[in-house]
Each structure stands twice: as C-alpha cells, then as structure tokens.
Amino acid sequence: xxxxxFTVLRxxxxxxxxxxxxxxRIIRIERCAGVPRERQGEYMLEAMRFHADRSENADCIFNxxxxxxxxxxxxxxxxxxxxxxxxxxxxxxxxxxxxxxxPSFGDIxxxxxxxxxxxxxxxxxxxxxxxxAAAGANAHSAVLEVDLERQQITTAAGEHIAFEVEPLxxxxxxxxxxxxxxxxxxxxxxxxxxxxxxxxRPWIYDDAGVA
Amino acid sequence: xxxxxxSGRIAGKTLFDRLWEQHVVAELGAGISLLHVDRHxxxxxxxxxxxxxxxxxxxxxxxEMTFCVxxxxxxxxxxxxxxxxxxxxxxxxxxxxxxxxxxxxLFDVNHRNQGIAHVVGPxxxxxxxxxxxxVGDSHTSTHGGLGALAFGIGASEGVHVLATQxxxxxxxxxxxxxxxxxxxxxxxxxxxxxxxxxxxxxxAGTGHAVEFAGSAIRSLDVEQRLTLCNLxxxxxxxxxxxxxxxxVAAYLHGRPHAPQEAHWDAxxxxxxxxxxxxxxxxxxxxxxDVRDIGPQVTWGTSPQDVxxxxxxxxxxxxxxxxxRRRAMRAALDYxxxxxxxxxxxxxxxxxxxxxxxxxxxxxxxAAAAVIRGRKVAPxxxxxVVPGSQxxxxxxEGEGLDxxxxxxxxxxxxxxxxxxxxxxxxxxxxxxxxxxxxxxxFVGRQGPGARTHLASPAMxxxxxxxxxxxxxxxxxxx
Numbered sequence: 131x132x133x134x135x136f137t138v139l140r141x142x143x144x145x146x147x148x149x150x151x152x153x154x155r156i157i158r159i160e161r162c163a164g165v166p167r168e169r170q171g172e173y174m175l176e177a178m179r180f181h182a183d184r185s186e187n188a189d190c191i192f193n194x195x196x197x198x199x200x201x202x203x204x205x206x207x208x209x210x211x212x213x214x215x216x217x218x219x220x221x222x223x224x225x226x227x228x229x230x231x232x233p234s235f236g237d238i239x240x241x242x243x244x245x246x247x248x249x250x251x252x253x254x255x256x257x258x259x260x261x262x263a264a265a266g267a268n269a270h271s272a273v274l275e276v277d278l279e280r281q282q283i284t285t286a287a288g289e290h291i292a293f294e295v296e297p298l299x300x301x302x303x304x305x306x307x308x309x310x311x312x313x314x315x316x317x318x319x320x321x322x323x324x325x326x327x328x329x330x331r332p333w334i335y336d337d338a339g340v341a
Numbered sequence: 342x343x344x345x346x347x348s349g350r351i352a353g354k355t356l357f358d359r360l361w362e363q364h365v366v367a368e369l370g371a372g373i374s375l376l377h378v379d380r381h382x383x384x385x386x387x388x389x390x391x392x393x394x395x396x397x398x399x400x401x402x403x404x405e406m407t408f409c410v411x412x413x414x415x416x417x418x419x420x421x422x423x424x425x426x427x428x429x430x431x432x433x434x435x436x437x438x439x440x441x442x443x444x445x446x447l448f449d450v451n452h453r454n455q456g457i458a459h460v461v462g463p464x465x466x467x468x469x470x471x472x473x474x475x476v477g478d479s480h481t482s483t484h485g486g487l488g489a490l491a492f493g494i495g496a497s498e499g500v501h502v503l504a505t506q507x508x509x510x511x512x513x514x515x516x517x518x519x520x521x522x523x524x525x526x527x528x529x530x531x532x533x534x535x536x537x538x539x540x541x542x543x544x545a546g547t548g549h550a551v552e553f554a555g556s557a558i559r560s561l562d563v564e565q566r567l568t569l570c571n572l573x574x575x576x577x578x579x580x581x582x583x584x585x586x587x588x589v590a591a592y593l594h595g596r597p598h599a600p601q602e603a604h605w606d607a608x609x610x611x612x613x614x615x616x617x618x619x620x621x622x623x624x625x626x627x628x629x630d631v632r633d634i635g636p637q638v639t640w641g642t643s644p645q646d647v648x649x650x651x652x653x654x655x656x657x658x659x660x661x662x663x664x665r666r667r668a669m670r671a672a673l674d675y676x677x678x679x680x681x682x683x684x685x686x687x688x689x690x691x692x693x694x695x696x697x698x699x700x701x702x703x704x705x706x707a708a709a710a711v712i713r714g715r716k717v718a719p720x721x722x723x724x725v726v727p728g729s730q731x732x733x734x735x736x737e738g739e740g741l742d743x744x745x746x747x748x749x750x751x752x753x754x755x756x757x758x759x760x761x762x763x764x765x766x767x768x769x770x771x772x773x774x775x776x777x778x779x780x781x782f783v784g785r786q787g788p789g790a791r792t793h794l795a796s797p798a799m800x801x802x803x804x805x806x807x808x809x810x811x812x813x814x815x816x817x818x
Binding site (some may be wrong): 147148149150154155159160162163164177182205206208211212213214215216217219223229234235236237238241242245246297298309310313314316317318319320323324327331332333334335336 | 366367369370371372373375377379386397399403405406413414426427429432469471472476479480481491493494495496497498500501503505506507509513543544548574575577578579598600601604607608611643649664665668738761762763765770782783784785788789798
C-alpha cells in the first residue's frame with residue numbers, strides 16, 4: 131500500500147485516442163486472477179499489443195521505437211470504464227505508466243489511480259487531441275513534463291497547459307501518503323458516528339440473522 | 342411537500358442527498374467526505390485483501406458488518422466442489438483463511454446461501470434501504486434497486502473498508518432518469534435500461550448518482566429494479582437507485598438478515614423518509630417514453646451499441662464524427678456483422694442465462710415461459726446458471742430445472758460463470774453468444790468471443806430459434 135511520490139514527471143507520451151477503453155480490455159480477468167500483481171504489466175492491453183499467437187503487433191503504439199519507454203498515456207474519452215478491477219491500474223503502472231491524460235475517465239478507475247500513484251488528468255478533448263497529434267509525430271515531440279505541484283503540463287514545444295487535481299488527492303500523491311493511515315487517525319470520529327447512528331438505526335448494528 | 346411559504350428557501354433534497362448525508366463521518370474538504378459503510382461483501386476475487394491487511398498488522402474493524410461470498414471463481418458445473426480455473430483454489434483458500442482469521446460469515450462453495458454477491462445480498466435481506474453497501478465489483482449498483490447507496494470499489498479501497506469501516510468519496514452530481522408510460526408486451530427492465538444506455542451513451546452518468554423514477558419504474562417488481570440498477574454502471578454511473586416503497590418492504594419482510602420484528606416498524610418508517618422532495622434539483626434530468634421501447638439486443642462492443650431486435654445494424658458511414666465512425670467499424674469487425682442488415686436472423690453458438698443482471702427466479706421464469714415444449718436449436722449450447730442456491734432451490738421446486746433440461750439447456754450451479762469467465766468458463770474465439778449478462782466488451786466472455794446482450798426471454802428465444810429473434814414472434818408476450 132506504500133505509494134511512490136509523484137512530483138515532476140518528464141517522459142514520452144504515447145497516444146491512444148480510442149474512446150471507451152474498458153478495464154476488461156486493459157487487463158483480462160484471467161490475468162487479474164492468475165498472474166501475480168507484480169507481473170500484470172506484461173498483460174496490459176494484451177489484445178492490442180499482441181497477436182493471437184503472442185507475437186507483437188508492430189502497429190500498436192506501445193511496440194513502436196521511442197514509445198516503449200512511455201510513462202504518459204494520452205487516452206480517449208471514458209478511459210477505464212466498466213469493471214472496478216484495480217488490476218487495470220496495476221497493469222498500466224506495471225508496464226511503466228505514471229500518468230494518464232484523457233477527456234474523461236470511468237469513475238471507479240479514476241479513484242483507483244490515486245491509490246497507486248498513477249496520476250489521472252482530465253483535459254478537454256481538443257487539447258488531448260492536439261497533444262496526441264504532436265506525440266504521434268515522433269518520440270521527440272512526444273515528451274511532456276507533468277508538474278503536479280504547479281498543476282501544469284509543459285509540451286516539447288514549450289507550451290504550458292494547466293490542469294486541476296482535487297487538493298486532498300494531490301497532497302496524497304505529492305507526499306506519497308496512504309489513505310488508510312490517514313483514516314485510522316479518525317478512529318474517534320468513526321466510533322462517535324457509530325454510537326450516534328446505533329440509536330437512530332439500531333437494526334443496522336443488531337443483525338441477529340442466521341449465518 | 343413544498344408549500345408556497347417555502348418558496349424562498351433552498352431547494353429540497355434528493356434521495357441521493359439524504360443517503361449521502363446520513364453516512365458522513367467527517368468532511369474532508371473540497372466535496373470529499375469520509376462515509377460510514379454499513380455492509381461490506383468481500384467476494385472471492387478480493388481475497389488477497391486479507392493478506393494485505395495482515396501484512397500491515399491491521400484487523401477487520403467490524404467483522405459483524407462484513408460478509409464473504411464465493412461467486413466469481415467457482416465452477417458452475419453440476420456436482421462441483423470448488424473452482425475449475427487454476428487460480429480458483431488460491432482465491433477460495435485465501436477467502437476461507439480471511440473469514441476464519443477475522444470472524445467473518447462466509448457463504449462458501451456449496452453453502453446454502455452461496456451465490457452471486459448481488460443476488461445474495463438482497464435475497465437474504467443483507468441489503469436494505471438506506472444502507473451504504475460496498476462490494477469490490479462495479480455491479481454493486483444493483484443494490485440501489487432497494488434504495489441502498491451501493492457502489493463498487495477497488496482493492497485498495499477494500500482494504501480501507503476492512504480496516505476502518507469507512508470509505509473516502511467525492512460527492513457525485515445528481516441525475517434523474519424518469520421512465521414514463523406503459524411497457525409494451527415482451528419488454529422488461531433489461532430492455533428499458535439497455536434502451537436508455539443506447540440513447541444517452543455509455544458515459545452519460547459518469548460523475549453522477551442516478552435516481553430512476555417515473556410510473557414505469559414504480560410498476561416494476563423488486564427483482565426488475567435490481568436488474569435496472571445493475572446496469573447503471575454501464576452508463577458510467579457507479580450509483581443507481583430507486584426510492585424504496587411498499588413493494589420493497591414486502592420483499593424484505595421475513596428475510597434472514599432483514600430487521601427483526603422488534604425493529605421492523607421503525608425501519609419501515611425510516612425507509613419511508615428515503616425519497617426525493619418535489620422541489621429537489623438535479624444537475625441533469627432525462628425522460629424516457631417507455632412506449633417507444635421494444636425488445637433490445639446489442640450489436641457492438643459497448644452496451645451503448647444497442648438496437649431494437651427488429652432494427653437494422655447501424656452503418657458507421659452514417660455516424661457523425663470520425664472517432665465514432667472508427668469505433669463502430671472496429672466493433673462490427675470484431676462482431677463479424679455487416680452494417681445495414683437486420684440483426685434478427687444472426688446465427689448464434691451460445692446462449693447464457695445468468696449473471697448478477699438476470700439470474701433471479703423471475704428471470705428464470707421469464708425464460709422458461711418462452712421455452713415451453715420446444716427444444717434448443719441444433720448446434721447451440723445453452724446454459725442456465727441460477728444466481729444463488731436459493732434461486733436454484735426455488736426453481737427446482739417449481740420444476741424449472743426439468744423444463745430447461747428437457748428443452749436441451751444445461752442446468753448448472755450458482756455463480757458468475759460465463760458473464761466474465763473468472764472461473765475459466767468462456768465462449769470460444771469467434772463464437773457468438775446471446776447473453777443475459779451486462780457487458781459485451783471485446784474479450785469479455787473470452788478472447789475473441791462475440792456477445793449480444795439481451796433479456797432472459799430474448800435469450801431463451803434465441804436458444805430455441807438458433808438465431809437472434811424477436812421474442813414477440815415466439816408465441817409469447
């Protein structure tokens with residue numbers, strides 16, 4: 131659960147502007163269930179990166195020279211929709227990504243990213259398309275600098291693009307903080323809530339049902 | 342009720358506002374709250390969370406509010422004793438160990454209460470109106486059909502819930518979808534929600550909590566409401582909900598984990614307060630005329646790729662923007678379908694009746710009503726996987742198992758099975774399956790598998806005809 135800090139990232143961005151890339155597609159269920167977490171990066175977007183005989187698909191951006199080292203993904207609308215599997219984040223991070231920039235994200239995926247030090251950034255579709263066009267031209271123009279402290283992206287051409295991250299989640303990433311550790315310090319609040327709620331809704335606390 | 346004297350005051354509350362506010366343990370700033378979790382169901386796929394908890398020296402804060410269920414990795418083969426995938430036993434072992442170490446109730450493989458978490462929760466009365474209920478599965482939105490605040494969480498959040506009985510969440514925007522009018526024959530809740538997803542899009546509810554309302558929703562039975570809310574996540578909304586009414590109270594009364602008699606009246610009174618005020622405001626409102634809706638079937642690789650069964654497969658060249666055109670072409674290519682052709686008449690290899698969407702007793706009855714006396718078409722493999730042991734017992738008590746078997750269906754053991762293949766049960770590459778499940782994503786039912794989502798009646802009709810067919814032409818309405 132310990133998290134790597136995220137401060138400034140300077141890396142190649144790989145463009146993949148397909149809409150509605152679901153988490154089933156990011157990592158298949160049998161990889162979630164049957165492959166150790168540390169190795170799930172090998173199976174990221176498996177059907178896209180590999181042919182049925184496991185040979186590499188040369189047309190896939192992740193297999194092209196210069197983009198194999200990408201740490202940033204420029205994605206399409208509704209990226210990470212569907213299943214709640216956190217394995218999708220583990221697979222992306224395991225492959226080497228630390229930041230995903232998209233016009234919109236699946237809600238559960240978006241939350242899961244922050245738990246693992248993967249920064250999801252929402253930008254307007256036109257902006258993502260512009261970044262993707264530059265990134266797709268060559269791996270040199272694909273380099274972006276993502277500065278979380280200043281909430282600013284700087285392109286290879288020197289353009290600055292502002293982005294926003296919720297303050298609480300931003301601090302978690304910057305300091306590598308862990309949500310459980312923070313909440314455990316609120317034990318008194320939790321106990322007080324339950325004591326109060328027990329009077330209002332006793333049946334919630336008094337489930338005598340058979341096992 | 343808002344009176345004119347109130348007109349200068351702030352707008353009333355929505356059902357979602359009430360559910361949210363009642364669970365706030367602490368405000369963390371910028372719209373983020375720490376919420377109390379009333380019930381947490383740990384499914385087999387999430388069993389590694391117990392190890393993570395132990396590695397950190399933490400305990401389960403409220404084991405009495407937690408349940409463990411074996412559903413995803415278990416085999417559905419008749420006579421099964423465990424899983425059938427190579428990873429099944431690891432997950433089942435970890436689930437049993439976690440349950441034992443922390444004193445959590447477990448519905449193990451052949452326990453009388455075993456089944457899919459989203460079937461078992463409501464049918465045992467574990468799920469109740471007003472509860473905040475979490476499962477590490479996106480279809481947890483199902484439980485909103487009873488008026489619960491229920492959503493799917495990831496693994497890290499799962500450990501957080503085990504350790505603290507709370508969850509950190511940003512408050513969603515509010516959205517209401519009203520379904521008005523009377524359903525046409527052959528149309529059920531699955532058709533209503535698939536139609537809505539097709540109309541509004543797979544991301545329409547992203548960032549929103551969706552309340553389903555209107556005369557067509559009030560007329561739905563409780564199990565149909567669960568089906569409807571189950572698919573909320575397929576329009577991007579991790580919360581879907583329906584205000585609880587007398588039908589919900591009648592459904593829950595006497596169930597093993599429902600409020601006991603001493604608390605019953607107070608609980609029902611409280612449930613009656615869980616509603617949206619007439620003057621409440623939503624960030625987004627949509628209204629759907631149910632009279633427009635016929636039986637639905639998906640043609641592509643997203644639940645939004647859906648048409649009426651008597652419709653034509655859409656043509657990507659007619660689509661507005663280039664990105665959508667490319668996505669549609671890729672979907673048709675994957676599905677092996679030609680634009681402009683009728684979807685009806687497409688030959689099928691598989692029919693799967695099951696999943697947390699459509700595996701309850703009313704679903705099996707609807708499928709059985711289509712079959713009577715007829716046989717599964719040659720070359721089609723048709724499975725019925727009941728959602729729980731209780732559903733299985735009830736169906737067998739009614740003779741539905743014999744009816745399905747006599748028609749050539751396989752009658753199997755409860756679990757998630759071929760909806761997602763986490764137990765290794767998959768549709769083969771290039772094979773076509775009409776499925777009552779919830780996702781037609783690329784590879785969802787197996788690498789290269791082609792999924793068409795439909796209602797239980799439509800799935801049964803396809804099994805008999807051997808092709809995608811309009812259930813209304815099968816002599817039943």
